[in-house]
Amino acid sequence: MRSRPSFLTDETIIRALAEHWQPVSEIAYLPWGFGAHHWRAGSLFVTLDQLEPRHTAASLESTYASTAELAAAGLAFVCAPVPTRSGRFTVGTGVGALSVTPMLDGRSPAEDEVDKPAILAALDALHRTPPPAGLREWAPQAGPGFADELRARTAVPWTSGPLAEDARTALASRGDAIKRWNDRYLELAALAASRRGSWVPTHGEPHNDNQVVTPDGLRLVDWETLAVAPRERDYADLPGTPGLDPEMTELFALDWRLSELREYADWFSAPHTGNEDDVIALEGLREELGLG
Incomplete structure (x- = not known):
């Protein structure tokens, strides 16, 4: 932050x-x-x-x-x-x-500086490792009522801060799309659950900001998203990786989008001041909604 x-x-x-x-x-x-x-x-x-x-x-x-x-x-x-x-x-x-x-002694690469072979090798090694006994399993971030609850929340003005109404109206304008995303997400999540035996340890967000290039090689940081899940969870920022299931790839694109929408809705319906983090969050919300 x-x-x-x-x-x-x-x-x-x-x-x-x-x-x-x-x-x-x-x-x-x-x-x-x-x-x-x-x-x-x-x-x-x-x-x-x-x-x-x-x-x-x-x-x-x-x-x-x-x-x-x-x-x-x-x-x-x-x-x-x-x-x-x-x-x-x-x-x-x-x-x-x-x-x-x-x-760590190092820096995170820009998106166009990512060493793709190195991160793919790291993820392959992670996915081949038996999951620790206490490791949690991935679960859907948005349940069956998510879209309807969000529609109800955004039906009345938000007075929680200077960016509240901008956020609310953006969410309200995309209610039908959010409903479609939510329905498809739940369909794909059920498909993933039926394949539970193939799930592996996944980092969850191994994008460039969570990579650090050090004199001793690549390090992955920010492991609070670690969970057992379909391997496709780790490839959202690595398009074109061979061997991925397109439906599971779609699932985790929706997982990111809907979890972000939920967190932004909570963010802007709560008290906020309009600081730099709030401005960045509003930009992120509009991006996830496809509003540019």
């Missing part, structure tokens, strides 16, 4: 690091990514994940524990979380969960 969280101070994070990981002498907010908040604390990269709607505290802990298991199994490209002194991987703050990974 570009903007610092107003609900968590640097002092709180410093105390949590000292209590659960290691003391640090300095901390700096990093205006990176979108969805989570990040800080640099010496050699540590600190993340604050807000749980809902993707996770509970227990499922996030299990997900990061599974990530550590994958790294321990020999997947060198996995940037695994650092355990606390007690052996856990997350610490609750009351407004989300803190986790820590090593601060």
Whole structure:
């Protein structure tokens, strides 16, 4: 996120690091990514994940524990979380969960700089690895009532912030399309469930922003989306990859779109100030709706 969280101070994070990981002498907010908040604390990269709607505290802990298991199994490209002194991987703050990974020496490539053979090799190795026992399974992000509930929510004005009405009217204008997307999504999700025996560990969002090129090779970061799922879940940003099932590819394009619409609807129907993150979110909403 570009903007610092107003609900968590640097002092709180410093105390949590000292209590659960290691003391640090300095901390700096990093205006990176979108969805989570990040800080640099010496050699540590600190993340604050807000749980809902993707996770509970227990499922996030299990997900990061599974990530550590994958790294321990020999997947060198996995940037695994650092355990606390007690052996856990997350610490609750009351407004989300803190986790820590090593601060990598490298940078994320631009979209046109992605080393496609390297990321394809990493994903192939991930998909061939037996899933850790506690790893969660992918589940549909939008249920049968999603489109109808969204239509009802957007039928009355939103007064939650300066961009609320822009977001509401954009969503309302695409109600019929959202209904079509939702119906097709549920059809494809049922097909995927019927093939549960072929599901594999998937990162979920291995796009360029979650890749870091280091002197020791490619690393994948941001493993909070790790789940057992059809392999096509990992190829949305790698079009033309051979051997993909077109229906499962369609499923995960819709999975991304509908989950984004749900999160943006929650975002703009809640209090907001119109800051840089809000503006970026509105642009993202319009893109997912096909409004340019």
